Amino acid sequence: MTLLASCLMRAHLVYRQCYRFYTNSAARTIDVHSTPQEPITSKVEQPFRTSIDDPVLHSEKDVGLFYKVNPEDLKKLSPFGKALPLQFREECEAFNETSVMIRQPSLDIIKLIKQINWNLPPLKIVLFPAEAGVGMSLCLFHVLHYGFRKKMLLINTPTASEVLKLVLDATPSPSNELMWDTPAAASTWLKTFAINNEDILKETDFRTKFSYTWSARESTPAGTHLLDLIAYATDRIKYASGCVGAIVKEVKAQVREKDIKTLVTFDTINSYYGPTWIVKPDKSTVKPNEVTVVKALQELLLPDWNNAFIVTTIGPKGVIIPKVREKHNWVVRHGHYRTQHRLPGVLMYDGPMTVKSLLGTDGIEALEPFVPMQVEKYTENEFNNQYRYYIDRNWMQNYRGREEEGRKEILFFSARNPYEMAKFVGSR
């Protein structure tokens, strides 16, 4: 027999010794699914849902309750489904309904919208999280729904503007040599704008004040309806990014005369002031200022117009990563598990998670002055309501999760963080 075979046989014999260690200590024989137990009888409690469908009618009493979003409203608000985060969207498809929890920050913003003086330059609100995954996008969606019901003009940049940076097609702009166009992203933005504001644009007969020349032969005269302009730009995708700039200019100029209130929302606005993932042919990165759509939307933050209200969200530190291909350089690399104990890989971002460091100097300069609103983790009441909602929708499949012990364990594991709770409950 070869040396290798004899070594392997000896190794096998040696390994047999260590089986002893498992059998001498308490053997784990419990199979958790073989012993179902009685479910606890539900006490008569406060309901966790409201029947009030309309965010206009929501009040302080409704904090922590779920309201169901009308499917037609949802189609109008987010035609491509981008206004809500992906995980939430998948769960809504499984539950066959879209229910959003009413939380304190969105109610505060709605209160401010009711009180504001519309003749002053726009008030900017920045929703920043206490921790990552605390539900800012859903708060934003609630405010958006309120604006929709109140017939405000919605300038909604629904996706985390990372999409502007993850684009597959970034072409140099035909009109300006330094700028870069993003035809696909721009056309989706325009379509979203059209579908959001169809009614308002038709009612007020919003026509362009200025004329736009796209090239030597193509131009749009002043006085075209905005919806026609958007249809034209969707046909001629080459000029879609320019059209975004045109719409921004029109809105800023005319909203004062027409007396329409505007609600502007940005999701993860710090990606507008952070690194882009578009790379020029000579391998240098493009700055966000050089992307047409981003530059146009940044003009919305300037204080030279009124009748507007701006709500933004700060994105997580994932937005700060310079290049998508090199993401693995920013995650901790572990040694072997036997020699080095380890925690799951963390993104290496050395700075603090405050608004100032996530936005950077450019962002702060553009956004100042703003009202920061912190979005907290769930309170006890909100956590219980979310737990009961998951049980109601049959999302918690493990019967242990429906008991008191399971609830305590979910509370312990997720520390009342909405994202962590959704992840934990999603896999049990």
Next chain:
Amino acid sequence: MLKSLFLLRSSSFQCIRQYHLTIPSLTAGQTQYRGQKESTWWEKYGSHVDPVATRSDLLTMDDLDERHYRPVKPVIPTYQSFSCFHDPLVSRVVGVLLREGNRELVEELMHKTFRTIKLIQVGKLNRAKTDEERSSIECNPVTLLQQAIKNATPIVRLTKIAKGGTLYSVPIPMSPTRGTFTAIRLLIDSTHDARPHDQRFWTLFAKEIMDAAQNQGRTIKKKQEIHRNAELNRAYAHFKWQK
């Protein structure tokens, strides 16, 4: 800076060997091991004392108890837990899927797989019109996994037995532990071959589990292939006991 401390490369490029060679007499010389007693990780447990078994024992422990000053064996290994959501079968699947000891990654994969299964099944449940349909749809991903593994375990395997100078493939019965392992491996291999291949692992794995729980799909085909081969060589089955 933090980054420079932690930017290690993968273990194959590392200068220091990152895993233990387990045969003491054959270990290569970076450690100063000269055959001392109780310096290898499994021999150390030889002198460890049994841990406290029950809560009453813990409360009635006296000060002269051995466990205060001698090393104590762990009650359960690190990857098991007393959490009410822990399942030994899921742990086993995680162990089979492990690569380079990256347990966290595999746990995340399993969580995502279960989430995918739940999304599909709970979607069907919430859209079902009649109560009968609702009772027939099985949503619990762990139950589906158990069902899938039960359906995919082969009962016999082929082994080579030498008789009269020739090697014959002989069907012999398979032990249940080995059967579970084979079932898990068949599931993973059929996920590896599944099409479209540019979808993520967890979506394909979820589909394989659901198909196997319904007794359809690639995994069941592979198990039936094993059974067919065993059936073909049925004539030699007595070789196992005849010698």
